[in-house]
Amino acid sequence: MELHVPRTARIALNRPLRRLFDYLVPDHLSLQRGQRVVVPFGRQSATGLVAETDVTPPEGITLKPVISACEQWPALPAETFRLLSWASDYYQHPLGECLFTALPPALRRGRPAAEKHVVYWQACGDPALLPGNATKQRELLAWLQRHPGSVSAKQIIQAGFTQAQIKSLHGKELIREAPQPDPTGIPEEVRNRIPELSPAQLDAAGQLPTPENGFSASLLFGITGSGKTELYLYYLKRYLGNNDQALVLVPEINLTPQTVARFQHYFGSRIVVWHSALNDAERLSTWLKIRNGEPVILIGTRSAVLLPFTGLKTIVVDEEHDSSYKQGEGFRYSGRDTAVYRAHLNNCPVILGSATPSMESYHNALTGKYALVKLQERAGRARPPHIKLLDIRSRPLEGGLSRPALQAIEKRIQAGEQALVFVNRRGFAPVMMCFDCGHMVECPRCDTRLTYHRRDRAMRCHHCDFQTAATEHCPKCNSDAFKPVGQGTERTEDILSAQFPDTPVVRVDRDSTQRKGSIQSILETVNSGRPCILVGTQMLAKGHDFPNVTLVVVVNADGGLFSVDFRAPEQLIQTLLQVSGRAGRGEKAGEVLIQTCHSDHPLLRSLAEGHYLPVADQILAERETGQLPPYRAMAIFRAEAETMEKSLQLLDAIKPQVITSKVETWGPLPALIARRADRHRAQLVLLCSNRKYLNRHLARVCETLDQGKQPAGLKWMIDVDPQETG
Ligand code: ADP
Ligand code: ZN
Ligand code: ZN
Numbered sequence: 001m002e003l004h005v006p007r008t009a010r011i012a013l014n015r016p017l018r019r020l021f022d023y024l025v026p027d028h029l030s031l032q033r034g035q036r037v038v039v040p041f042g043r044q045s046a047t048g049l050v051a052e053t054d055v056t057p058p059e060g061i062t063l064k065p066v067i068s069a070c071e072q073w074p075a076l077p078a079e080t081f082r083l084l085s086w087a088s089d090y091y092q093h094p095l096g097e098c099l100f101t102a103l104p105p106a107l108r109r110g111r112p113a114a115e116k117h118v119v120y121w122q123a124c125g126d127p128a129l130l131p132g133n134a135t136k137q138r139e140l141l142a143w144l145q146r147h148p149g150s151v152s153a154k155q156i157i158q159a160g161f162t163q164a165q166i167k168s169l170h171g172k173e174l175i176r177e178a179p180q181p182d183p184t185g186i187p188e189e190v191r192n193r194i195p196e197l198s199p200a201q202l203d204a205a206g207q208l209p210t211p212e213n214g215f216s217a218s219l220l221f222g223i224t225g226s227g228k229t230e231l232y233l234y235y236l237k238r239y240l241g242n243n244d245q246a247l248v249l250v251p252e253i254n255l256t257p258q259t260v261a262r263f264q265h266y267f268g269s270r271i272v273v274w275h276s277a278l279n280d281a282e283r284l285s286t287w288l289k290i291r292n293g294e295p296v297i298l299i300g301t302r303s304a305v306l307l308p309f310t311g312l313k314t315i316v317v318d319e320e321h322d323s324s325y326k327q328g329e330g331f332r333y334s335g336r337d338t339a340v341y342r343a344h345l346n347n348c349p350v351i352l353g354s355a356t357p358s359m360e361s362y363h364n365a366l367t368g369k370y371a372l373v374k375l376q377e378r379a380g381r382a383r384p385p386h387i388k389l390l391d392i393r394s395r396p397l398e399g400g401l402s403r404p405a406l407q408a409i410e411k412r413i414q415a416g417e418q419a420l421v422f423v424n425r426r427g428f429a430p431v432m433m434c435f436d437c438g439h440m441v442e443c444p445r446c447d448t449r450l451t452y453h454r455r456d457r458a459m460r461c462h463h464c465d466f467q468t469a470a471t472e473h474c475p476k477c478n479s480d481a482f483k484p485v486g487q488g489t490e491r492t493e494d495i496l497s498a499q500f501p502d503t504p505v506v507r508v509d510r511d512s513t514q515r516k517g518s519i520q521s522i523l524e525t526v527n528s529g530r531p532c533i534l535v536g537t538q539m540l541a542k543g544h545d546f547p548n549v550t551l552v553v554v555v556n557a558d559g560g561l562f563s564v565d566f567r568a569p570e571q572l573i574q575t576l577l578q579v580s581g582r583a584g585r586g587e588k589a590g591e592v593l594i595q596t597c598h599s600d601h602p603l604l605r606s607l608a609e610g611h612y613l614p615v616a617d618q619i620l621a622e623r624e625t626g627q628l629p630p631y632r633a634m635a636i637f638r639a640e641a642e643t644m645e646k647s648l649q650l651l652d653a654i655k656p657q658v659i660t661s662k663v664e665t666w667g668p669l670p671a672l673i674a675r676r677a678d679r680h681r682a683q684l685v686l687l688c689s690n691r692k693y694l695n696r697h698l699a700r701v702c703e704t705l706d707q708g709k710q711p712a713g714l715k716w717m718i719d720v721d722p723q724e725t726g
Pocket of ligand 2: 434435436437438439475476477478479
């Protein structure tokens with residue numbers, strides 16, 4: 001008797017479960033790893049991804065058969081699958097959810113992996129051949145002739161014609177199907193040019209290993225305005241083959257139409273984008289191009305690094321220090337670190353660019369793991385700005401601004417130039433306080449104070465969605481000595497408008513950009529080059545090129561100097577240098593005034609020298625003394641519950657499982673903002689000098705924790721290489 005061995009498959013589902021599910025494979029199906037399938041799950045069916053085939057299922061379980069395969073090919077090719085399995089292991093996140101992040105939303109929901117076919121038409125015949133009574137058809141033909149290139153059927157119908165008219169003209173061979181027009185409209189001869197680099201840029205480019213050398217990781221340390229973007233363009237133009245794919249990762253806020261246009265200028269329709277504002281159809285279309293191996297250059301934000309490329313030959317991570325590369329919830333991966341691993345898998349180069357490299361990357365460069373390539377001159381005729389610390393300890397301030405700062409702004413405006421004022425808080429003031437009873441208005445759901453937003457007469461929590469109407473009297477004692485304390489962007493905007501009534505003041509923060517649409521339209525005045533004052537938050541620090549801004553004023557630099565978060569000084573220095581880098585990018589020299597109460601602080605003093613690396617060396621030395629990252633690997637167990645006691649209890653129970661001779665722990669302690677949206681948060685920090693050991697150890701601990709049942713309402717999660725540690 002012949003024994004029939006049933007075929008089986010292990011399937012990953014898009015569920016937050018650290019386990020996979022086994023199914024029978026019916027005879028008519030042949031499955032491979034990474035393929036999308038439909039399987040029965042509970043009383044319903046679910047879309048799954050094949051993780052393994054021919055597995056030995058646990059004993060005593062009756063397997064159900066896979067219902068169908070969504071397509072005959074793996075949605076996730078082998079290399080993408082390996083990348084995501086690595087990320088799942090490294091970040092201790094369930095494989096199913098990791099794999100599904102590489103699919104566009106439509107495919108996660110089980111929709112077909114195909115686009116609607118769009119037909120484009122072009123006129124190709126003589127209208128004289130049409131019968132005299134075919135008025136509408138003649139009109140359509142004439143209309144198409146006025147639109148050289150090709151036009152989609154949808155556009156034709158929107159212009160008032162019908163499908164029947166298109167069909168008749170096609171039948172008479174007066175129009176024909178045509179290729180999709182190049183949406184960039186950039187002529188071939190322009191696209192074939194190679195950017196002209198300065199000698200300093202050429203020298204840097206020459207030091208970057210090329211794709212033929214296989215895997216390499218380089219840290220391109222180029223000061224602000226040194227022309228890093230231009231260098232990426234040059235590199236891709238020179239070394240990327242016509243059939244190759246490339247990935248350029250950028251922080252969300254840097255993916256502006258200008259950036260895309262700069263790339264399109266040299267690569268036309270080869271440029272595709274990936275970011276949070278795309279709709280489902282656009283995502284699917286881009287995903288298919290990448291999966292099908294079209295030779296695209298993808299400019300995308302964090303999650304672009306997980307897409308199913310099949311011919312990736314170069315990766316660029318721009319502004320590699322940016323904290324938005326680390327996902328803050330769920331699958332907490334670092335886009336930058338995943339990019340380095342992916343370059344390794346693909347045996348191709350990765351270039352990490354920044355004017356203010358992260359301590360991790362800088363340390364890797366110092367230890368020889370990454371090549372360090374420096375670009376220390378500004379491009380064109382721009383010179384580095386002059387940075388000055390302005391001690392404000394005993395100076396009277398108006399809306400947070402000192403006399404010398406206001407005078408400096410005035411001078412620039414009179415000279416027909418622009419000034420940028422950096423405030424690290426949006427809203428009018430960080431807190432409302434009663435000067436009679438001392439009451440400060442707090443969020444009822446979080447351990448934070450409410451920010452006063454005068455434009456909307458509201459007090460808002462910046463940590464949850466709570467908001468309430470602003471009052472004129474103290475809610476506690478009814479005194480009218482109830483006043484805003486501290487600086488927000490709205491308040492600075494008001495002060496500057498009052499001081500400079502004839503000069504436009506442009507505010508850029510999350511509130512103003514949400515209301516008025518894109519940051520681009522807000523920045524029109526600035527881009528026109530006319531004298532104006534820009535007021536804004538971090539949003540202004542990143543990637544903008546304002547040639548006529550010659551002065552940057554930092555209202556208060558002191559926030560990050562004494563924080564409990566060990567990354568705070570690094571982030572402060574990076575922000576200050578990035579925002580300083582907005583000054584003097586054109587021909588006129590730039591000046592930066594940093595207001596501070598700690599002008600003798602060693603970090604600020606070396607920053608005032610204008611060079612990042614000595615400051616970075618100082619920060620690294622402190623990290624080494626404290627044996628903090630990058631000198632040891634860090635992970636954090638976080639817990640959330642309806643009381644702090646429960647959160648701490650859970651972490652107390654975890655602690656004995658994680659401590660070994662090689663793993664040090666801190667805590668458990670309440671988080672910096674202990675209560676957020678009525679959840680009480682605590683954390684247990686783990687430090688270990690052996691990253692591989694910590695990884696394996698964490699996997700074991702997570703497995704044990706998964707087996708135990710946690711009481712309802714209690715949640716734990718793990719954050720490997722945490723960005724926020726407060
Ligand atoms: P970064 O990315 O380092 O901030 P960019 O590539 O945006 O710098 O360049 C800063 C400015 O200098 C841009 O306006 C850019 O057009 C200009 N630029 C860059 N390279 C050159 C060059 N080789 N010659 C002239 N201008 C350049
Ligand atoms: Zn009061
Ligand atoms: Zn709140």
